[in-house]
Amino acid sequence: MVINSAAISVATLIHELMIEAFIEYKNEIPPTSALDETVQSVSDALEKGEKALIASEENKPVGMVRFQLKND
Template identity: 75%
Template sequence: MVICSATTSDAAIIHDLMMKAFMEYKNEHPPSSALDETVQSVSHALGKREKALIAFEENQPVGMVRFQLKNEGINFYRLSVIPEKQGQGIAKELLKSLEDYANKAELPTISCKVRMTVQKNIQLYSSMGYAVYDEEVVHKPNGINIKVVSMKKKL
């Protein structure tokens, strides 16, 4: 597996990986807002402060993670692995690459937010050394509330 830093020209690849990975949440209430994103919105984000890593196996994209650098560390989101490759350690490799990136940038922490209903992701991050440090309810414009946990790993 090869993990590369993305550029704005990779927006379509990032969007495709994200759509495939997040499709499993289309029947959640509410569905993940990741499914509302477009290639253009991803490209726009990458043109601003957002960064991303893409995992390739045999030159085929199989996973990605988007993130931003903050003063206190890296905040990642939209970690995506295509369904047929899930459970093979790709997400863990992406997270390890993110840690390498943070260490090179001398950033002390990596954090993320996870829906409380997605226990497999909470378990994955916990297995990588992340700990829950906050819980909150995100209020969506349509009146729907989503319970999320904030997780952080100190490097």
């Protein structure tokens, strides 16, 4: 498995991986807010300093994580 830092240019891929991961929870109560995300909201978050990592196996993206670094 290879894990790479993600750039804003792959916001579509980040969104696709996120939707794929969370779609099974669409009928949960309370519902997951991940399914309300759009490519634009992911891109906006990355532009505002959010970070993302993408995990790949055999050059195929298989997972991702989004996070923020905070001083406290």
